Amino acid sequence: MAKQVRAIVISGNGTNCEREVANACRLAGAEVADIVHISELLAGRVRLDDYHFLNLAGGFLDGDDLGSAKAGANRLLHAPVKGSSEHLIDQVRRFIAAGKLVLGVCNGFQLMVKMGLLPALDGDFDRQSATLTFxxxxxxxxxxxxxxVDTDSPCVFTAGLKGIYLPVRHGEGKFVTESPEILAQIETRHLAPLRYSDGEYRAATMEASFNPNGSVAGIAGVCDQTGRLFGLMPHPEAYVHRTHHPRWTREEDLPEEGMGLWLYQNAVRFIREKLL
Structure with a gap:
């Protein structure tokens, strides 16, 4: 039997975009795109080891009552897996060490940042060095x-792209770092693959009409130094077909594929070339 690209989308505790994310993975060519409630992982009935592509979908984890995704981050970091001596974060770290892909969108990006998975400078996944705030x-x-798109970024998901148009929907999307030094390293290492820009994709901007949240340096997405871990506030899964475009009835030259699908296609291509 041919080897399959296996994607997992974690649901539960407030996520609401898991079906769209799974659909995007399937459209991009993944043979398996399982939506798995986090309780299944914590019960030990499903393991991350059986997948290549981990998706952390958008939503409102625990109602964002402790701030965006903070409670969800604590759950992943500290909740034990039933019948095992490990915590779920141990599976996540093993997943990353195996060279696999992780994508966090909106609430999922917030989750990755607050878990310390991004920007994870020098591979340090044990401390949070940035956040997403109001x-x-x-x-x-x-x-x-x-x-x-920063074409010099190591990001797997944005490889070959120059600019994309996507929807945002959030109340806490402003990316900030704990110090100017952290921001400088992100910029020097090209770990901000996506930045809010004008309609010509010419430059990053802080102008409110284009930068919806005031993110420092116009940063809309961040990857780690390997380019395999990536988080962004805009929703690529929400634009995978021309009819998702807000002007699809007025722009007749739109391609059938939406721009957001490109990120998932890059992920599936990487998995086929590097992991199968």
Whole structure:
């Protein structure tokens, strides 16, 4: 039997985009795209070791009552796996060490940052060095944004891309670092693959009409130094077909594939080339 690309999408405790993410994985060519409730992982009935591509979907983990994804991060870091001596974070770290892919979108990006998985400078996954906090405008935003791609970034998901157009919907999407030194390292190492930009994808911007939350340096997504761990606030799974585009009835030249699908196609291509 031919080897299969196996993706897992974790659900539960407030996620609400898991079906869209699983659909994007399937459209991109993954033969398996399982939606798995976190309770199944904690009960030991499902293991991350059996997959190549871990997806942390958007939503409102635990209602964001302790801040975006903070309670979810604590659960993943400290909850034990039933019938085992390990915690779920042990499986996550083993998954990463095996050279596999992790993608966090919106609440999933917040989760990765607060777990210490991003930016994880020099492979340090044991400390949080950045966060995502309240939008500068002080309210939830639901709109579309232009994103400039850093073509020098090691990010697997944005390879070969120059600019993409995606929706955002969040109240806590402002990316900030704990110090100027952390930001400088992110920029020097090209670990910010996506930045909010103008409609021509010319440059990162802090202009409110294009940068919806006031993220420092216009950062909309961050990867680790390997490029295999990636988190972003915009929703690529929400634009995988031309009819998802807000102007699809007025722009007749739109391709059938939505721009967000490109990220998942890059992931599946990487897995076929490097992991199967």
């Amino acid at each position: 939008n500068d405008g002080g309210r939830f935003l639901d709109r579309w944004v232009y994103l400039r």
